[in-house]
Amino acid sequence: MNTTASNKKAGEAWTAEDEAYLTANFATVPNRELARRMGRTYEAIRCRGQVMKLKKVRNVRDRAVYQRKEVPKKYIQYVPWLMEHYGKVPVQEVAAHMGISMDNTCTTFVSALRRAGYAIPRGDFKRKDTGWMDAILVYVKENFSKKSRQEICAHLNITNRTLSTYLSHWRAKGEVFIKPSPYPIGTIRKTEKRGCVLQEIRTERGWAYYKSTTINPKPRQPKPRKERPSRAKVFSRVLPKEPKPQPARKILEDAKFIKSMLGEKVIKIKPRTEGKVLVKLDTRTSVYAEPGYNIEELRSKYLRKTA
Known part of the structure; x- marks a missing residue:
């Protein structure tokens, strides 16, 4: 087909030559480039690809394999083995048998072999549930409560996502996996x-x-408590009874009498319930006046302290 741009009108019918060219290049060539080559719009290329059910190759590695349109000869020799074992053995074993790395290289080349026309069976988890899966199940059940998931995955050479898939499948069948205790x-x-x-x-x-x-918990029994005498009884045995304090009314009368005798020199008079009157004469001097005090004696105390 002529790949130079031509002035095609909108809505022009697609010929068999146009569809053949689009089928050959739709997977690897961008739509804008196809539109430039075929003289059509971007939307026309995209819609025609959807109508013809054509697909783009998104992966760079798949695109490189697709552009070669052939599979390396060293992998074609493994086709009989893959026809028999692929989908029934772990991908790790397939990669080790083919001598390739464990990343997506294995599945990429298997996809390339399928595109080349080889009917390699697809992996099915139901078919995988064979003897080697039973061995993995025994190992996981024995070590799930003892080792971390990273250690189990490293030992089995699988990813954490693969282990989660296996666990979901086994739990659906009724298997129980005990996680490690959160306690030391x-x-x-x-x-x-x-x-x-x-x-x-x-x-x-x-x-x-x-x-x-x-296991068979015993009921908690309270500890026997020693009987102690009350605080009032203890003090009543040791200490004699205190004399009753002087009535507050009598103390207030004495305080007023002292204030009238000393005049403005008294700053504060505070009656006490113990039968005493605290007379604060200034900011640094205070005198206790006991029952039966003498006004002259109190005056002399004050003069002696302020002298």
């Missing part, structure tokens, strides 16, 4: 010494946890 091993041992066990608990999300529960 010292706490677990102490719990077991106290007569407790670690019980399996399943939550709504399907996970199983350890929980500490007692």
Whole structure:
């Protein structure tokens, strides 16, 4: 077909030559480039590709394989083996048998072989549930509560996502996997010494946890308390009874009398319930006046302190 741009009108019919050229180049050539070559708009190329059910090759590696339109001869020799074992053995074993890396290279070349016309079976998880899956199930059940997921994946040479897929498949069949206890091993041992066990608990999300529960727990008995005499009884035995304090009314009368005698020199008079009157003469001097005090004696105390 002539790849130079031509002035085609909008809505012009697609010929068999145009469709053949579009089918040969739609997967690898961008739509804008095809529109420039065929003299059509971008929307015309895109819509015609959808009508003809053509697909783009998004992966750079797939595009390179697709552009070659042939599979390397060193991988064609593995086609009989792949026809028999692919989808029934782990991808790790397939990659080791073909001598390629564990990233998407294995599935990429298998896809290239399918495009080349080889009917390689597709992987089905139901077909994978064979003897080697049983061995993985036994290992995971034995070590799921002892090792981390990273250690299990490293030992089985699988990814964390693959392990999660296996666990979902096994749990759907009724298998139970116990996660490690969130408590340290010292706490677990102490719990077991106290007569407790670690019980399996399943939550709504399907996970199983350890929980500490007692075996035939004994009812807690309160400790016997010693009978102690009350505080009032103790002090009544040791201390004599205190004399009744002087009535507050009598103390207030004495305070008023002292204030009238000393005049403005008294700053504060505070009666006490112990039968005394605190007379604060200035900011640094205070005198206690006991029952039966003498006004002259109080005056002399004040003069002696302020002298």
